[in-house]
Amino acid sequence: MTKNGEITEYRLCVGVMLLNAAGHVWIGRRYDKANEEGEGHWWQMPQGGIDKGEDAAAAALRELAEETAITSAHVIAEASRWYNYDLPEQLIGKSWKGKFRGQTQKWFALRFTGEDSEVNLHPPGHSQEFDKWRWAPMGEVLDLIVPFKREVYEHVIAEFRHLAG
Numbered sequence: 001m002t003k004n005g006e007i008t009e010y011r012l013c014v015g016v017m018l019l020n021a022a023g024h025v026w027i028g029r030r031y032d033k034a035n036e037e038g039e040g041h042w043w044q045m046p047q048g049g050i051d052k053g054e055d056a057a058a059a060a061l062r063e064l065a066e067e068t069a070i071t072s073a074h075v076i077a078e079a080s081r082w083y084n085y086d087l088p089e090q091l092i093g094k095s096w097k098g099k100f101r102g103q104t105q106k107w108f109a110l111r112f113t114g115e116d117s118e119v120n121l122h123p124p125g126h127s128q129e130f131d132k133w134r135w136a137p138m139g140e141v142l143d144l145i146v147p148f149k150r151e152v153y154e155h156v157i158a159e160f161r162h163l164a165g
Helices: 056-068 138-144 147-164
Strands: 010-019 025-030 047-049 073-078 083-086 102-112 130-136
Touching: 010 056, 010 147, 025 056, 025 138, 047 056, 056 073, 056 102, 056 130, 073 147, 083 147, 102 147, 130 138, 138 147
Parallel strands: 010 102
Antiparallel strands: 010 025, 010 047, 025 130, 073 102, 083 102
């Protein structure tokens, strides 16, 4: 949707803070073609779009599996509200087929119950999102995220900090 020629719509999306038994957060390094943010330089937690009619918690589990092959996880908390972020001005009208100015995200904290060997960054039938991954203390995540998503991550970390143990 546009207003006076400006793209105003946000893409519905979920985000996943996957926590292991030690309270560390799963982060992956973006596997992207080069852009103004730098190729593969930024790390993030799994996230992705919500399909039409799909429950947000189900979307979180699906996106986690599609991006990491992880299925040994369950929801332990849901963010109290939706969080928006805008793309940098130069990406509005280019990302997501030019339809959205950013994303509105519902975040979920999930507990990982599997083994690290479950992670597959080349999940069958899905595009690769990450080229590396690791478990990080929650306090490290903000320094690694692309700047335009940082405010959302600050809120998510504040909401879920108590789950790190």
